Amino acid sequence: MTDDDYRVSVYRPLLPPADAVAAYIRQSDAARFYANRGPLVCQLEARLSAAFGQDDAVRLTASGTAAIEAAILAQAGPARPEKPVALVPSYTFAATALAAERCGYRVVLTDIARETWCLEAEACPRGDEIGLVLPVAAYGRMPDLDAWSRFRADTGIPVVIDAAAATEALMDRPDLIRADLPLTLSFHATKTFSTGEGGAVVWSDADGLARIEQVSNFGFHYSRECKMAGLNAKMSDYHAAVGLAMLDDFPARRQAYAGIVARYRDAVRGLPGRLHLPPDLASVYVLWEAPDAASHDRVEAAMDDNRIETRRWYEAGLHVQPHFRSAARPDLPVTQDLSGRLLGLPMSHDLPAERIARIARVLAEAA
Ligand SMILES: *Cc1c(COP(=O)(O)O)cnc(C)c1O
Numbered sequence: 001m002t003d004d005d006y007r008v009s010v011y012r013p014l015l016p017p018a019d020a021v022a023a024y025i026r027q028s029d030a031a032r033f034y035a036n037r038g039p040l041v042c043q044l045e046a047r048l049s050a051a052f053g054q055d056d057a058v059r060l061t062a063s064g065t066a067a068i069e070a071a072i073l074a075q076a077g078p079a080r081p082e083k084p085v086a087l088v089p090s091y092t093f094a095a096t097a098l099a100a101e102r103c104g105y106r107v108v109l110t111d112i113a114r115e116t117w118c119l120e121a122e123a124c125p126r127g128d129e130i131g132l133v134l135p136v137a138a139y140g141r142m143p144d145l146d147a148w149s150r151f152r153a154d155t156g157i158p159v160v161i162d163a164a165a166a167t168e169a170l171m172d173r174p175d176l177i178r179a180d181l182p183l184t185l186s187f188h189a190t191k192t193f194s195t196g197e198g199g200a201v202v203w204s205d206a207d208g209l210a211r212i213e214q215v216s217n218f219g220f221h222y223s224r225e226c227k228m229a230g231l232n233a234k235m236s237d238y239h240a241a242v243g244l245a246m247l248d249d250f251p252a253r254r255q256a257y258a259g260i261v262a263r264y265r266d267a268v269r270g271l272p273g274r275l276h277l278p279p280d281l282a283s284v285y286v287l288w289e290a291p292d293a294a295s296h297d298r299v300e301a302a303m304d305d306n307r308i309e310t311r312r313w314y315e316a317g318l319h320v321q322p323h324f325r326s327a328a329r330p331d332l333p334v335t336q337d338l339s340g341r342l343l344g345l346p347m348s349h350d351l352p353a354e355r356i357a358r359i360a361r362v363l364a365e366a367a
Contacts, residue, residue, distance in 0.1 A: 059213060064188060086133070137161060168192055191284060198240075313344045
């Protein structure tokens with residue numbers, strides 16, 4: 001992920017400076033407490049809860065994937081023989097489906113809604129064999145959570161929302177946080193808010209949060225006795241130090257992104273297709289929706305020729321990846337169509353204006 005004078009990366013993370021992180025790590029040294037929900041982890045949980053307009057709704061994890069696994073175990077438990085299936089949208093990052101597999105589920109990949117790019121409750125199959133549904137907030141865009149709450153109440157099927165990229169959405173819309181639907185976040189370096197590696201479960205259910213703590217710590221609860229299925233999903237205090245330092249500066253970071261978004265919007269005015277920008281998406285994503293697959297591929301190749309990196313963030317859907325090929329429902333027309341037309345363009349909070357102009361120029365010529 002390095003830019004030279006000419007090459008443009010699709011994303012260039014910048015985490016807090018080492019000195020800012022060290023100031024927090026000194027607190028861990030003073031307390032001689034580095035893991036198992038140390039003081040920095042508890043501090044970051046409290047500050048994120050407040051940033052989400054909640055008293056106590058956040059449990060930190062070692063990664064976004066670990067957050068999904070912990071939420072599945074706390075909300076649904078491991079797969080049972082009579083309900084072995086987890087429904088997962090094909091249009092997502094591999095972690096969503098892998099987490100369900102790790103909890104013993106047989107993954108069945110489903111299509112998404114054309115407007116929201118998410119698996120929506122109205123279109124979700126409701127068979128007796130379904131033990132879990134894992135809707136994904138694609139690029140940080142939330143599915144209709146009211147509809148998922150009704151689905152959960154009507155069917156009794158447990159639902160966990162993979163909201164990996166939606167940290168900013170939760171800051172802007174605290175009403176998204178619920179007691180019946182645990183949401184999971186990723187704090188990977190390529191996400192807007194980052195601890196390097198890390199994640200969180202966000203859930204306004206005190207009993208649910210207690211179960212997250214238990215499954216994240218080997219199924220232990222006030223003893224060293226394993227009482228339920230679990231894993232080591234805990235975040236270390238070193239990672240929490242990065243998050244605390246990042247949170248100190250986060251309003252300025254979001255403002256910097258907003259400036260880049262305004263430049264992008266001006267630069268592509270009048271070009272064919274459609275540009276999807278934050279805050280509709282998480283700030284790390286700028287997506288060009290091509291009118292058709294041919295122009296998408298043409299622009300992708302032209303960017304590459306001009307040493308501008310692009311990315312199909314969710315590839316062509318999980319259903320064409322070798323490990324998941326047998327898991328797909330027979331046809332996924334929306335996934336097939338959208339994944340061939342949505343192209344991730346370069347983004348970072350300090351993307352120079354000259355590079356945005358170059359990206360827009362190549363787009364205009366090739367489209
Ligand atoms: C980033 C991401 C994850 C994985 O998070 P990690 O922190 O890398 O484990 C899962 N799902 C989606 C949709 C993501 O974008």
